Amino acid sequence: MNFLFSLINYKSKQSNNFIITLFFILFSTSAIAAETNEALNLLNKMGKAVQTSDYQIHFLSQDREQFATTFEYNHLGAAKKDNINAQLLYLEGPAKEIILHNNTTSYFQPDSPSFSIASSRITEAFPDVVYNDFNSLASIYDFILLGKTRTANRGVQLVKVIAKDKDRYSYVIWIDDENFLPLRIDLIDDDNNIVNQLKVLDIDASFDAQKFKNYIDNRTYPILLSIEKQNNLLDAWRLAWLPKGFKEIAAYNVNFYSSDIATKLFSDGVFSFTVNVSLEQASQSNQLIQQGGRTIFSTNLGNKNIIIIGNLPEATIERIAQNIVEKSPETSR
Amino acid sequence: MQIEQKQQLSLLMDGESMDDHFIDMVSHDESLQSCWHRYHVVRDAMRGELHASSLTLDISNQVAMAIAGEDLYPQLIEQPSQEEIAIPKAENLFWLRIKDIIAKVSQVGLAACVTLAIIAGVQYHQGQSDDVSGVPTLNTLPMGVNVAPVGGIQQHNDQQLLEKRQYDKIRLLVQDYELQKRLNAR
Numbered sequence: 085m086n087f088l089f090s091l092i093n094y095k096s097k098q099s100n101n102f103i104i105t106l107f108f109i110l111f112s113t114s115a116i117a118a119e120t121n122e123a124l125n126l127l128n129k130m131g132k133a134v135q136t137s138d139y140q141i142h143f144l145s146q147d148r149e150q151f152a153t154t155f156e157y158n159h160l161g162a163a164k165k166d167n168i169n170a171q172l173l174y175l176e177g178p179a180k181e182i183i184l185h186n187n188t189t190s191y192f193q194p195d196s197p198s199f200s201i202a203s204s205r206i207t208e209a210f211p212d213v214v215y216n217d218f219n220s221l222a223s224i225y226d227f228i229l230l231g232k233t234r235t236a237n238r239g240v241q242l243v244k245v246i247a248k249d250k251d252r253y254s255y256v257i258w259i260d261d262e263n264f265l266p267l268r269i270d271l272i273d274d275d276n277n278i279v280n281q282l283k284v285l286d287i288d289a290s291f292d293a294q295k296f297k298n299y300i301d302n303r304t305y306p307i308l309l310s311i312e313k314q315n316n317l318l319d320a321w322r323l324a325w326l327p328k329g330f331k332e333i334a335a336y337n338v339n340f341y342s343s344d345i346a347t348k349l350f351s352d353g354v355f356s357f358t359v360n361v362s363l364e365q366a367s368q369s370n371q372l373i374q375q376g377g378r379t380i381f382s383t384n385l386g387n388k389n390i391i392i393i394g395n396l397p398e399a400t401i402e403r404i405a406q407n408i409v410e411k412s413p414e415t416s417r
Numbered sequence: 418m419q420i421e422q423k424q425q426l427s428l429l430m431d432g433e434s435m436d437d438h439f440i441d442m443v444s445h446d447e448s449l450q451s452c453w454h455r456y457h458v459v460r461d462a463m464r465g466e467l468h469a470s471s472l473t474l475d476i477s478n479q480v481a482m483a484i485a486g487e488d489l490y491p492q493l494i495e496q497p498s499q500e501e502i503a504i505p506k507a508e509n510l511f512w513l514r515i516k517d518i519i520a521k522v523s524q525v526g527l528a529a530c531v532t533l534a535i536i537a538g539v540q541y542h543q544g545q546s547d548d549v550s551g552v553p554t555l556n557t558l559p560m561g562v563n564v565a566p567v568g569g570i571q572q573h574n575d576q577q578l579l580e581k582r583q584y585d586k587i588r589l590l591v592q593d594y595e596l597q598k599r600l601n602a603r
Binding site for chain 1: 576579580582583585586587590591593594597598599600601603
């Protein structure tokens with residue numbers, strides 16, 4: 085009898101342990117899920133704040149082993165993309181100015197003629213990563229909360245954006261606690277080295293939005309250069325492997341010394357690259373150049389020269405180059 | 418220079434003419450003298466007796482002259498300020514329209530111009546080493562296999578030409594990449 089009791093007691097203890105363990109597992113997974121959700125919400129708030137709020141910031145941008153360059157960025161937000169106005173001023177060197185107005189970006193440069201192109205963003209300011217619907221990126225990227233700290237005299241939360249496949253650089257974005265603007269964006273490689281850094285020094289609270297609006301409205305802008313789509317594409321190759329989430333954005337020919345280079349642009353919304361196939365072979369069979377976050381890889385394949393340019397790590401760029409397949413005449417088009 | 422004079426010069430070289438008047442002319446006319454020098458170089462070359470110095474003498478003379486004439490310390494053009502940037506004035510708008518029409522005709526040329534201007538903007542932002550000193554950077558990076566020039570000068574020049582073309586190609590494609598990124602920004 086005594087024995088039976090102790091056995092039951094033992095059994096119940098074990099099930100008790102089991103329940104506690106089960107509870108702990110459930111709780112911790114839900115805690116992780118909640119954290120991911122919080123990171124996702126923060127990123128989405130940031131994406132919205134960058135485009136819809138009015139602000140003036142001063143920031144510096146720096147590539148690895150390069151000097152930092154300083155900028156002033158003025159932004160008039162709007163819910164509709166067409167109504168967003170922005171201006172980027174180069175605070176050092178030649179006085180360059182880039183203005184976004186009515187979905188057109190105008191470049192004013194003291195050393196060459198001014199011009200406008202149809203572009204809905206000043207890409208020299210914030211990198212592509214901030215302009216995303218992060219819900220759609222959730223299948224390709226992990227979003228991790230890293231904690232709180234302070235920069236530009238403001239409280240911020242750190243969020244890491246890292247590809248699940250680990251074949252891309254990752255971003256650590258410092259998001260303002262109150263206005264959700266990105267105050268620092270670090271591009272980081274596999275070894276946790278900073279490849280490029282954008283750092284906001286201050287947010288100007290006395291920014292006069294009306295005065296800035298008047299300035300934008302009363303400025304004369306250079307002619308818009310239309311770049312037309314081509315029809316006679318060389319469609320002689322395809323990629324057998326693409327990093328997950330990448331899609332073909334554009335395909336066109338680039339003219340070089342009266343011969344055509346078949347080019348395609350791919351992007352996942354965060355990173356991008358072009359693949360360029362030409363018939364003229366290079367003298368060096370393999371050539372690799374790194375400029376900040378940008379990797380340029382040139383290789384000879386068969387009787388062709390392939391050049392891949394993009395903001396991806398060397399290994400990924402090389403893997404893309406290895407997966408270019410020539411289409412046979414029947415299957416092309 | 419008259420053909421007769423050249424013929425006389427040729428005769429003189431062969432020792433078949435002893436015209437004192439012509440010899441006097443040669444000693445006063447520089448172009449005839451250089452012609453005299455050339456004929457000798459040609460004759461020596463044909464007979465396989467050409468001495469290296471007879472050729473280099475002429476070249477070194479030219480090089481020295483070229484160096485003397487070269488502007489070694491070019492003055493830097495002053496950097497224009499932001500206020501001085503040419504902004505199209507309202508009264509010029511009509512001309513801008515016409516320019517616009519012309520621009521559409523020569524689309525290809527303009528596209529190249531735009532990409533150039535854009536990369537000039539990008540360059541500064543993404544590190545000054547990008548393209549400013551592009552050629553040396555590209556050529557001095559011995560990634561992969563660097564083919565050593567084999568044999569004569571001609572081959573070496575071909576090699577350099579090929580590398581220059583490849584560099585031009587890469588630069589064009591980097592510009593194109595930056596332009597397309599902007600045009601396709603969502």
